[in-house]
Amino acid sequence: MTSPLPPDGARLDHFVSQTAFDPDVVEKLTPAQERIYLASQLRLMWWKFRRHRAAVISGIFLALLYASILISEFLAPYNLESRNVNAIYMPPQSVHLFHEGAFIGPFVYGTKFELNMETLKREYTADTSQVQKLRFFCRGDRYRFWGLWESNAHLFCPAEGGNVFLLGTDRLGRDVLSRIIYGTRISLTIGLIGITVSFILGISIGGAAGYYGGWVDHIVQRIIEVLQSLPSIPLWLALAAIMPVTWSPILVYFGITIILGLIDWTGLARAVRSKLLSLREEEYVVAAELMGASPVRVIFRHLIPGFMSHLIASATITIPTMILGETALSFLGLGLRPPVTSWGVLLNEAQNINVVALYPWLILPVVPVILVILAFNFLGDGLRDAADPYH
Structure with missing residues (x-):
């Protein structure tokens, strides 16, 4: 039952005080409605996310996979470099x-x-x-x-x-399953570190462009257009090739993560810019500015949290791009190098089509790559739908 309009000349606050507790005027909420109306934004997102069965399963799978990298040595039946000269190219x-x-x-x-x-x-x-x-x-x-x-x-x-040897051995008699388990730690963490670099750049640069506008926005937009016009794979190859061959595997690892982060921030920066352009004129932003808040505080304390759910969904879609980038570079021999072991390094040994034809189990490291990419895509779809207030 809708509330009647106040009579002419009546004060609105007096009308509200008289009708707010009138059971004949205000419809009482049912327990189910009250549960929804009083729920926080995060709780509403969780309820919608739970309905996305594929996203929930993907989230559990990724959580278990990331938990496994903490105990890779325990899970692997053999040491990373253990060799058995009597079991070279043994099938699974x-x-x-x-x-x-x-x-x-x-x-x-x-x-x-x-x-x-x-x-x-x-x-x-x-x-x-x-x-x-x-x-x-x-x-x-x-x-x-x-x-x-x-x-x-x-x-x-x-x-x-x-x-x-549940997944067979390679040309040196090393267990493929153990090497895949060890490679999971590198391939998954490189995505997290890369997305951290990408988010710092994307939020900072995109936030400045959206908040200040004007010439700052024009310069940032031109830089983004130039970077996005360059083909990704050749650009990755060029940047990876300039890394000195004398660098240790650890330096190469951090170099690859920085390269991936420096290239993949443009899409996030544009999303942040468009959001801030629409939010910077809101009353709470003006109030924060009038109270003396600095631009950095306004951006990171008041504007960014307003669409944090969108950023989380973007992260789940960007991480697989980082993983694929590292896998492609390592597969082509320009990324990580032994003794560092990743899925791309393992696939590098399967480049020879004759080797794959004789020993097809050497291409098994591509299976976790496919599963992780699919899981991140399903998880991103679920998070995006949960964060969409109109879905």
Whole structure:
């Protein structure tokens, strides 16, 4: 029931005081309506986000993946550089539970190989007489956890005197699964560091252009147009190629992250600029300026929080671009270099089509790349829909 209009000459505040508590005039909210009307913006976003099933599953998957990089050494069955000269280019082994009808538990069969003198290819066959039961929460290869202290604890290990290569081995007899797990730490963190650099530049430069306008906006717009007109891959290659070959892998790692951040800030800067152009004339902004707030405080304290949800959604879409950039550079040999291990470095070993034809498991590092990119895209869609007040 709608409230009646106040009579002519009546004071509005007197009318409100008389009708605000009149049960015949004001419709009482139901518990469900009250729950919605009194909810905060973040709670409303969470309720809408939960309805996006693909985004929720993607968020859980990414959370688990980022949590795994904290204990990569523990999850990997072998050390990063552990080699087995008797298992070069060994294909993936299958995990079995039953042997000759009896339940054994997770195990793999032993292998034996012979060299094919016609193709010079190692041919491995399963030896069903060797049952090698997997050990869990066990002691295996020694490693330095985060380079700080030594340990040899692993989630699972091969049987004593045996081997377990669930995703096969490479040309040096190194376990592909262990190297993918170690590479996850580099490939995922390079996206976070790159997006941090990109956000700092995009919010600062785009915020200045949107808040000040005028010649500042014109200069920023021309710079953005020039950078966006350049093709990304050749620009990445040119910037990566100028890094000295004498740099350590750590310096190359930070150099790649800075390069990715310096290139990918333009889209965010334009989004921030357009938002600030529409918000800078609002009354609360004028009030903050009249109270003596500096432009930096107005931008970061009053304007940016107004569309933080949009920035979060943008971040989930930009991070996969960073990951793909590092993977492309490393795949072409201009990004990270051994001994640093990332998904791109692992794929660099699969450049030779003959090697891939003979040993197709070497291209398996592309699988986590695809899954992570899809997960970030689904998560970004969910966050964007949740942050949209008109959705």
